[in-house]
Amino acid sequence: MFQPVKWSVALVVLCASIVTVQPVGAASTARKLPVVATFSILGDVAKQVGGDTIRVTTLVGPDGDAHTFEPSPQDSILIKQAQLIFEIGLHFETWLEKFYEVSESQAVRVVVSEGLSLLSAEHEDDHDVDPHIWHDVQNIIHITQRVRDALIQVAPAQADRYRANATQYIEALQGLDAWVVDQVQSLPASHRKLVTAHDTFGYFAKRYGFTVVGTALEGFSTEAAEPSAGAVAALVNRITAEGVPAIFAENTHNSKLIQRIARETGVQLPPPLYTDALGPPGSAGATFIEMMRYNVTTIVNALQPQN
Structure with missing residues (x-):
C-alpha cells in the first residue's frame, strides 16, 4: 500500500531535477x-x-x-x-x-x-x-x-x-x-636525442638540452598529412645513423606510424608520453607536475646507454 507514495516521491525528485537542470550541490558552485x-x-x-x-x-x-x-x-x-x-x-x-x-x-x-x-x-x-x-x-x-x-x-x-x-x-x-635538470644530467649528452610522433618537444629540447632528431609527422599539428614512403625511409635512416635507442609515441595521437618506425629500426618504443593533453584522473599524467615527472622519467630511462 506504500508503493504509490514511494513512486510519487520519486516523481517529485525527478521533476525537480528537470526544472533545475543542475546536479546536487550546484547552488554552491x-x-x-x-x-x-x-x-x-x-x-x-x-x-x-x-x-x-x-x-x-x-x-x-x-x-x-x-x-x-x-x-x-x-x-x-x-x-x-x-x-x-x-x-x-x-x-x-x-x-x-x-x-x-x-x-x-x-x-x-x-x-x-x-x-x-x-x-x-x-x-x-x-x-x-x-x-x-x-x-x-x-x-x-x-x-x-x-x-x-x-x-x-x-x-x-x-x-x-x-x-x-x-x-x-x-x-x-x-x-x-x-x-628535470637534475634527471637529464644523468643522461649522457650524446644520448639526448628525441624522435616523437609529431613536433611537440621543441621547447623541452631547448630548455633541457635535447636534440630533436625527427618526427613521424612533419609539423606542429597532428593534422599533418601522413608522410611519404621516402620521408619515412629517411627518418628510419636518420634514427639508425644517430644511434637513437628509443622513440616515443604520444597519448593524443594514433601510434600506428610510430610503431611501424620502431619495428623498422628495431629500437625501443616505451609507453606513450603525455604531450598535448593530461591523462585521465588516476593516471600517471593526471596533473601537469605528474605529467612532467612521468615524461622525464620515461625519456631518461629509455635513452640511457645499455651496458
Whole structure:
C-alpha cells in the first residue's frame, strides 16, 4: 500500500531535477567564477591558481587532441557562460575563434603565450610558430602568472587568495624544473636525442638540452598529412645513423606510424608520453607536475646507454 507514495516521491525528485537542470550541490558552485580553459593542461593551471573560487570547464579533456578538436553546441553554451577563457593562441586552438563569435560570448580571452620567447619552424613559413610552450616548466610559470593576473582583474576581491595560490604553485614548479635538470644530467649528452610522433618537444629540447632528431609527422599539428614512403625511409635512416635507442609515441595521437618506425629500426618504443593533453584522473599524467615527472622519467630511462 506504500508503493504509490514511494513512486510519487520519486516523481517529485525527478521533476525537480528537470526544472533545475543542475546536479546536487550546484547552488554552491553557481557562485563560483565560470572559467573555460581550452585544454587540460591549461585547466590544471587554472585550478591550481583559482582553487575553489572558480568553476573550470576544460573543452579538450584528458587524452584529447586540441589540433583536431571539434566543439559541440554545448561547448558554445559553456563559452557564452564563461567570464574568462584561457587559451594558448599561436594557432593551437584554430576552432576557438569561430565558436567564440557564434556564442556571442562576452568572456575575457587570455592568450597565455603572450610575452614568451617563441620557437618557429625551420621547415615552414615564418608565421608558423610552435605552440607547445608547456613542455618547458619555466613557460608554465609564466602561464601561472598570466592566469593569476587575469583572475585578479576579473575577481579583485579574491586577489590575496590568487596571489597565495600562484606563489605556492610557482614554488612547486621551480622545484620541478630543478628536478628535470637534475634527471637529464644523468643522461649522457650524446644520448639526448628525441624522435616523437609529431613536433611537440621543441621547447623541452631547448630548455633541457635535447636534440630533436625527427618526427613521424612533419609539423606542429597532428593534422599533418601522413608522410611519404621516402620521408619515412629517411627518418628510419636518420634514427639508425644517430644511434637513437628509443622513440616515443604520444597519448593524443594514433601510434600506428610510430610503431611501424620502431619495428623498422628495431629500437625501443616505451609507453606513450603525455604531450598535448593530461591523462585521465588516476593516471600517471593526471596533473601537469605528474605529467612532467612521468615524461622525464620515461625519456631518461629509455635513452640511457645499455651496458
